[in-house]
Structure formats: C-alpha cells, structure tokens
Amino acid sequence: MKIETVRAVIGQYAKHGWQLRTAFLASNVDPSVTLFLRTEFPRIDINYGEHSALWFSRRSLPDREAWELRRLSDTPFALVEVIEDSLDDEAKKAQLDAAYRQMFDDPRPEPIGH
Numbered sequence: 001m002k003i004e005t006v007r008a009v010i011g012q013y014a015k016h017g018w019q020l021r022t023a024f025l026a027s028n029v030d031p032s033v034t035l036f037l038r039t040e041f042p043r044i045d046i047n048y049g050e051h052s053a054l055w056f057s058r059r060s061l062p063d064r065e066a067w068e069l070r071r072l073s074d075t076p077f078a079l080v081e082v083i084e085d086s087l088d089d090e091a092k093k094a095q096l097d098a099a100y101r102q103m104f105d106d107p108r109p110e111p112i113g114h
C-alpha cells in the first residue's frame with residue numbers, strides 16, 4: 001500500500017462527510033503512510049498488525065453514528081456499522097471489534113466466476 005492510495009481513499013471519504021478515526025496498518029506498509037497519518041491526523045489511533053484498513057465515521061441519524069471500515073488492498077471492500085449513541089464505550093468497542101473480525105478473520109470462500 002502506497003501513500004497515494006491512502007490519500008485517495010481518505011479524500012474520497014472526506015468528500016462525503018466521513019472523518020478518519022482509526023488506522024490499521026500491516027507491517028508491509030510504506031513508512032511514508034505512517035508519517036502522513038501521524039502528521040495530518042495526529043488524534044487518530046494507529047494500530048499495527050496483519051491487515052491494513054481505515055475506520056471512518058459520520059452522523060447517520062440524530063441518535064446514531066455510522067462507522068465504515070474500509071479495507072486497503074487491491075480489492076477494496078468496506079463494512080458499515082451503525083452505533084447508537086446510547087451505547088457505552090465498551091459496547092461500542094465490542095461492536096466495532098466484531099466488524100473488524102468479520103472483515104479479516106471470518107473464512108470466506110473466494111467468489112467463483114461462471
């Protein structure tokens with residue numbers, strides 16, 4: 001993953017009112033990506049691991065916030081979670097963690113063309 005890709009994804013989401021909240025970066029990420037994120041988004045959490053993805057959020061309804069986890073790979077994919085404001089921090093984190101696991105840990109067969 002290159003910095004140009006990350007900039008393009010963030011720009012695309014920002015155009016639609018999404019805010020970058022968290023970054024997950026794989027070990028093979030170009031160091032300039034980390035520097036860019038730390039410089040331009042000093043308040044986001046950056047986590048290092050096996051996969052690269054970005055969490056974005058925006059208000060979806062007066063009492064809910066939409067969170068979208070965007071995978072950074074050759075095959076873009078995103079999952080959306082809608083979090084009610086009434087949830088405490090622990091329940092919110094559990095819901096977001098479940099979405100992350102769904103994206104990266106659930107075994108899914110590759111699509112087969114016909």
